[in-house]
Amino acid sequence: MxxxxxxxxxxxxxxxxxxxxxxxxxxxxxxxxxxxxxxxxxxxxxxxxxxxxxxxxxxxxxxxxxxxxxxxxxxxxxxxxxxxxxxxxxxxxxxxxxxxxxxxxxxxxxxxxxxxxxxxxxxxxxxxxxxxxxxxxxxxxxxxxxxxxxxxxxxxxxxxxxxxxxxxxxxxxxxxxxxLSPGPCPFPLEAEYDVRLPLPLRLRAYGATFGGAKLDPGTRFLLPHLRDARPAGQAVDLGCGNGSIAAYLALTRPGITVTATDTSAAAVTATRATAEANGVGGRVAVVRDDGLSARPDHGDRFIVLNPPFHSGHTVHAGIALKLFAEAGRVLSPGGELWTVWNSHLQYRGALERLVGPTRQVARNPRFTVTVSARTG
Incomplete structure (x- = not known):
């Protein structure tokens, strides 16, 4: 040894x-x-x-x-x-x-x-x-x-x-x-949010689910802009967390299926629970994966990402850059990556380099929403 x-x-x-x-x-x-x-x-x-x-x-x-x-x-x-x-x-x-x-x-x-x-x-x-x-x-x-x-x-x-x-x-x-006697298990956590749909968006989360059962403020800023997106039949929620983006995509587009992926076991379990709670469990497939490692090159046309900016307790852009590169690898020509990110992080140059031409869809003092297109 x-x-x-x-x-x-x-x-x-x-x-x-x-x-x-x-x-x-x-x-x-x-x-x-x-x-x-x-x-x-x-x-x-x-x-x-x-x-x-x-x-x-x-x-x-x-x-x-x-x-x-x-x-x-x-x-x-x-x-x-x-x-x-x-x-x-x-x-x-x-x-x-x-x-x-x-x-x-x-x-x-x-x-x-x-x-x-x-x-x-x-x-x-x-x-x-x-x-x-x-x-x-x-x-x-x-x-x-x-x-x-x-x-x-x-x-x-x-x-x-x-x-x-x-x-x-x-x-x-x-x-x-x-x-001590632990009593009933307090998980999953549950919450509901008005996101301008006929019914509230129901979120479920477990202890290690990033953000818990809360609607992340960056995701809240992103969701209404996704109504302008045009996924053709299938979408990918990269880094799905509590499943808010995956469920929203499935709820607003009855004709598509969504693949939600996250490295976190708690996120995968939470996203399944969120999809079921919103009645779209049959159209949301949830996969535990390191980025998009299980997906082939150039096979996807629409990806949505709200990237993390921490590695443990350390603020570090490395995970976001890794996910941008993964999206660039799996997108087919003409495919799009929709991303929301903290405006001060200035990710646009990295998105241009790792995915393709990037345009700004919306911006406020805290967050920026961009679309990056794969060209070749």
Whole structure:
């Protein structure tokens, strides 16, 4: 087996850049805090949640754990873990699972990278309390600047004891134990919005769904302008989130089908639920994918995108640029990419370069809507 070195882990196929890392101080602190428990754990008793690129999972295996179960919301993260496992000789020693009993049944130790949203933390905590061994210990780590007292409040709803460890390299670990009765699952979240359709647009979301069940302000600005678009039979919602764009396209164009794609498992589940809630589930196909990697070159004529501008907690344009390039690859000549983006990001040059000639459809102080045409 190759010598294991956390610093050698890569983010690929995720965006790689000098200021983006596959392992951070929180990963290291979690592994050090769990070291003794990992060495004495039995097979199948350890679960890892929120591992970005494999550092926690492979670090736990290196420390002595066996049969580690892993949940990563991002398919890109799953693929990065798999690539790092192959490189470091850990193939076949962990299993990837959805957020549920397959992940937590019988588990006595959970290593958790604290998520960005309180809703995501609550859904994870609910599942642990409902499905893990009653004696489970949860080690939840994060960067101090991103940790809020409300995180402890959420954990206290599901565990009898929650304590905070000492900070190290600007990271800290919360330890939760003593599972409480979790009550009914509070997910999916539900909301309705007036978007000038005969009925309100019904949105559904799970804990890790970006933006929850809210109508993103950029999407709200985009939707009325999509009435001027002319998809011919089929459309793609790239980065579908809670499914608001996919459902709107299907509702306003009864003759088309929509393929909605996202790397997030929570987004895929939410989009399916949103489509069903709006009565268009039969015309919205939802796919978990890294960008548009499963789609062939030059096969699509209409794509809609509201791109993210964060990679984890880091503001970074790399993900948006990756999605622009994917759209440029799969669009057929004459096909269009409709995009809404934060005006200060000035993406027009990148869209011209990666997709094709780009015109502005609308702009306000916060957002810009553009259409980019594939020419060849």
């Amino acid at each position: 190759p010598e294991f070195n956390l610093d050698a882990l890569r983010r690929w196929p995720d965006v790689e850049a000098d200021n983006l890392y596959a392992v951070d101080a929180t990963d290291r602190l979690l592994l050090d805090t769990a070291s003794a428990a990992l060495q004495t754990s039995s097979a199948g008793q350890v679960a890892v949640v929120g591992d970005t690129h494999g550092a926690l999972t492979l670090g736990a295996l290196h420390a002595g754990a066996e049969g580690v179960r892993v949940h990563q919301d991002s398919l890109t993260g799953e693929r990065a873990l798999a690539a790092n496992a192959r490189t470091n000789g850990f193939d076949g020693r962990f299993t990837s699972s959805g957020l549920g009993a397959d992940l937590f049944s019988g588990v006595r130790l959970v290593l958790l990278q604290l998520p960005r949203s309180l809703e995501a933390l609550e859904e994870i905590a609910w599942h642990i309390a409902a499905e893990a061994d009653p004696g489970v210990t949860v080690l939840a780590g994060g960067r101090v600047k991103h940790m809020a007292p409300a995180m402890t409040t959420v954990l206290n709803r599901y565990f009898d004891t929650v304590t905070a460890g000492l900070a190290r390299q600007k990271s800290r670990v919360l330890t939760a134990s003593g599972s």
